[in-house]
Amino acid sequence: MSQNTYQLLQNKKKNILELWMKNQLTDEGLREDLISNDELRNQSEELIDALVGNLSGSNLTNLESDEWNPVIEILGGIAITRARQGFSPRETGNFVFLLKEAILEVLQNEIDDPRALFAESQKINRLMDSLSVVTFETFIKGREEVILRQTDEITEISTPVIRVWDGILALPIIGTLDSARTQIVMENLLQEIVESGSSIAILDISGVPAVDSLVAQHLIKTVSATRLMGAECIISGIRPEIAQTVVHLGIDLSNIITKATLASALAYSFKAMRLEVKRLNTVSKI
Structure with missing residues (x-):
């Protein structure tokens, strides 16, 4: 210039x-x-x-x-x-x-x-x-x-570990599981097992849109890591279409406890811990 x-x-x-x-x-x-x-x-x-x-x-x-x-x-x-x-x-x-x-x-x-x-x-x-x-x-x-x-913030929010009962944890998973997110899920779950001393952890996958071989491998890794910490892991939220996909892909989940709903998994957990939940009969006064 x-x-x-x-x-x-x-x-x-x-x-x-x-x-x-x-x-x-x-x-x-x-x-x-x-x-x-x-x-x-x-x-x-x-x-x-x-x-x-x-x-x-x-x-x-x-x-x-x-x-x-x-x-x-x-x-x-x-x-x-x-x-x-x-x-x-x-x-x-x-x-x-x-x-x-x-x-x-x-x-x-x-x-x-x-x-x-x-x-x-x-x-x-x-x-x-x-x-x-x-x-x-x-x-x-x-x-x-x-x-x-x-x-990162959404991942943290979407993988909360909830103490649903003394000794029982639940982790509802929403969205697709990938390697990075699986690592966060495992870290959060294992840390909470240590802090709470829980013996049962429920992984609820009712919010996972689809399960393929990769997602199944991530779930198996999480279950294995949980067992190494001395806690039993239950997978709930197995919808019919997910069950068909798992069978079609030949994925072996036979050594993992699975339940159709979170309520069923929670009932199983109560039974395993020898807890009994009863409905109270209330009488209304006129």
Whole structure:
């Protein structure tokens, strides 16, 4: 970029900022529910100060150079924050696209020579497009972090170990079992067995949509780990379609206690622990 253009953008920095803010505030994708106008202005002002300060460099496209670190850090921080706040990729991308439009508009108003305008506009286009790529890459990383965190939280919530009676635990499983989730199920169940001293654990799979050979292997591993801790494991929630699938796949569950419902498993547990539950006959008074 020529020294004249760099000096022009330095002198017109406030104009660029105001034009950029106008573009953002009138954009249909403005998310006032996620960010205030004051916060938006602070982000914009911080980025444009760092950006214009770097335009004097000879290499405008090599964003790997150290001189672009301040710009990349600011832009990356904004992208990560917006990913966590719930902005869409389009809304985040517009933050950079609208800045490019503002800079190009200022150049068009201030440079009279068509050739010089074309050359400088090309440089700005390449630079801002490179910054857009950086923004999207950082945004995607931020969104992946959010998804992974939410997945972990959902997994924790969906695998609660419940103390249904002294010495009896129940773990209702909802959703598909995979290797990672099976590990969490086993860890939670074994930890609760140690803390409660329970001798019976019920795995209820009535919320599992389907059982294939992989899911069955995960269940068998969980049962084996439970037995190593000195507790008996019962699998409940065996629906007819699941039973047919297990038989069709040739999966051997003969050495595992299975029950059709959680109530049946609980009744079996009471009997195994020599507990008796009786219904009290109540007489209503008139």
